[in-house]
Amino acid sequence: MKNRVVLDWLFNYDKHNLKGDLTAGLIVAIMLVPQGMAYAMLAGMPPVTGLYAAAIPILLYALVGSSRQLAVGPVAVVSLLVYAGISPLAEPGSDEYITLALLLMLMVGVMQLLMGVLKLGFIVKFFSHAVISAFTSAAAIIIAFSQLDHILGFSIESEHLVMTIIEAVSRITEINGWALMIAAASIIIMLAVKKYVPVLPGPLAAVLFGIAVVSWFQLNQEGVSIIGEVPGGLPSFVLPAISLESAAALLPTALTITFIGFMESFAMAKVIASKENYRISANRELSGLGLANAGGSFFGGFPVTGGFSRSAVNYDAGAKTPLASVVTALLIMLILVFFTGAFYYLPNAVLAAVIILAVYKLIDIKEAKSLFKIRRIDGVVWFVTFASTLFIGVEQGIFIGIGFSLLVFIWQSAYPHTAELGYLKKEDIYRNIKRFPEAAVKEDMFILRVDAPLYFANAGFTGDKLEQVVYERKDLNHIILDFSGVNSIDAVALHEVERWKHDFEIQDIKVTIVEMKGPVRDIFRKAGWPEEELHRTLRKEAAATS
Incomplete structure (x- = not known):
């Protein structure tokens, strides 16, 4: 059947993929346990909910999602947005916080499901890459500094980045040396494992180290905060409490997570799919993530998406089908049933170290430099989004960035690129006189090439340019508009063109439009323009002018 989902990979399963899927599922599960608990802490949720969010949603995504290797679960940026x-x-x-987190997860899931069903995956293409890069970079910095209290061993009251740093510095004498040492050692261990024993998950090594040190020396009695009791057993089925007032308050966050979560997930899924030479569907990805979030909201989690690092590990470990994700989910469930007691002495400093090491790679200053170098306005968009997210707020930052990028787009489309053309005799061609100063220009003729679609917002700019030229050139008697760069024109812009033609011809200045493309010609034809005026060429019209 063409529309099969589960049957596509399950009932046609190639047994040669089994070893890779089992290995990848095991490695990702081991990696996901400390990450899931760490991201739950970042989201303001009990650590065990990170395991809930890592188990059920990944199973649901495997039913619908089109990526074979995407590892769905808690991620840092989404967890920060939840908080x-x-x-x-x-x-x-x-309890109220957990209830709202479940409602938020349900809202995100329903939105993503609807977008998938209505085939609205194309919407994310309107989100500037500069905005997403800047947002994730700033969010990574905020996430890292949000873990200071766990690393330093005392509670920091301030939530704003600058105030957090000031408070931490002012209370430097209160630092718990054991917590700081555990965090630093955990980072060193994870880096060393990654470099020298890359087949082992570094976060697991750090977790084992932290548990061993705290339990051996009883550092929890020395002020080192620990996870403590982690409820055992599978998550219970619970209906999210739906309140219109709460839903309205959570709507901006739900929208942000819906789009940001999908973009992060889809970007990683595309990278892996291109390497494995198969296609993924944006709408199926939305449906898969939507089902994962909507279904996961009934089992005590918080919003999830496909993660960069875990998906990369899943792929590198040999995952070929969604069975790897099923194995991961089943192993997480086994841990929930039998091994949650082992995490009692796990220090929060280790989880903080796991978070910091996971997010520092998201800080993409190189991309900012590249944007400024290639196209300055894109660099400005990056900086505005970055600064807004860092100093105003996470949700505000992403919306400011999107709004600013749209304003830039509108401004650019309202002021389209135009070029005065001159004649290069040797090449027998017309070129932009700014790029080719040697191109000949006649005083009685002005040739303007418009390099953008004409519509209600930018037609006035072109008209102003023509009026300025008419004012400056007293001997002008012929204006030629080169429409070779105009792909479309709306009715308002067409009326503007007709007004220019009428007003200038009253002043004995002929107006000719040349090089019309088919779609533009069709619009002029519907407006009643004579057929002979719709097929003029630049070479012929310019040569005819004395």
């Missing part, structure tokens, strides 16, 4: 959106409404970790 930023819910913490003003409820105390992190409280």
Whole structure:
């Protein structure tokens, strides 16, 4: 059947993929346990909910998603957005907070499902890459500094980045040396494992180290905060409490997570699919993530998406089909049933180290430099988004960035590129006189090439340019508009062109339009223009002018 989902990979399963899928599933599960608990802490949720969010959603995504290697679960940026959106409404970790997190997860899932069903995956193409790069870079910095209290061993009251740094510096004498040492050692261990024993998950080594040190020396009695009791057993089925008032308050956060989560997930899925030479569907990815979030909201999690690092590990470990994700989910469930007690002495400093090491790679200053070098305005968009996210707020930053990038687009389209053309006799061709100063220009003729679609917002700019030229050139008697770069024109712009033609011809200045493309010609034809005026060429019209 053409529309099969599960059957495509399950009932046609190639047994040669089994070893790679089992290995990848095991490695990702081991990696996901500390990451899931760390990201739950970042989201303001109890650590065990990170395992809930790592188990059920990944199974649901495997049913619908089109990527064979994408590892769905908690990720740093989405966890930060959860905290930023819910913490003003409820105390992190409280029952009310957890209830709102489940509602938020359900809202994200429903939005993504609807977008997938309605085939709205194309919407994310309107999100500037500069905005996403800047947002994730700034969010990574915020995430890293949000872990200072766990690393330094005392509670930091400030939530704003600058105030957090100031408070941490002012209270430097209160640092818990054991917590700082554990965090630093965990980072060193993870880096060393990655360099010298890359087949082993570094976060797991750090977790084992942290548990061993704290339990051996009883450092929890020395002020080192630990996870403590982690409830055992599979997550219970629970209906999210739906409140219109709460849903309205969470709507901006839900929208942000819906788009940011999908873009992060889809970007990684595309990278892997291109390497494996298969196609993925944006709409199926939306449906898969939507099902993962909507279904996961009934089992005590918080919003999830496809993660960069885990997906890369899943792929590198040999995953060939979604069976690897199924194996990961089943192993997480086994851990929930039998091994949650082993995490009692896990220090929060280790989880903080896991988070910091996971997010520092998201800080993409290289991309900012590249944008400024290639096209300055894109660099400005990056900087505005980055600064807004860093100093105003996470949700505000992404919306400011999107709004600013759209304003830049509107401004650019309202002021299209135009070029006065001159004649190069040797090549027998017309070129932009700014790029080819040697091109000959006649005083009684002005040739303007418009390099953009003409519509209601930018037609006035072109008209102003023509009026300026008419004012400056007293001997002008012929204006030629080269429409070779005009792909479309709306009715308002067409009326503007007709007005120019009428007004200038009253002044004995002929107006000719040349090199019309088919779609533009069709619009002029519907407006009643004579057929002979729709097929003029630049070479012939320019040569005819004395």
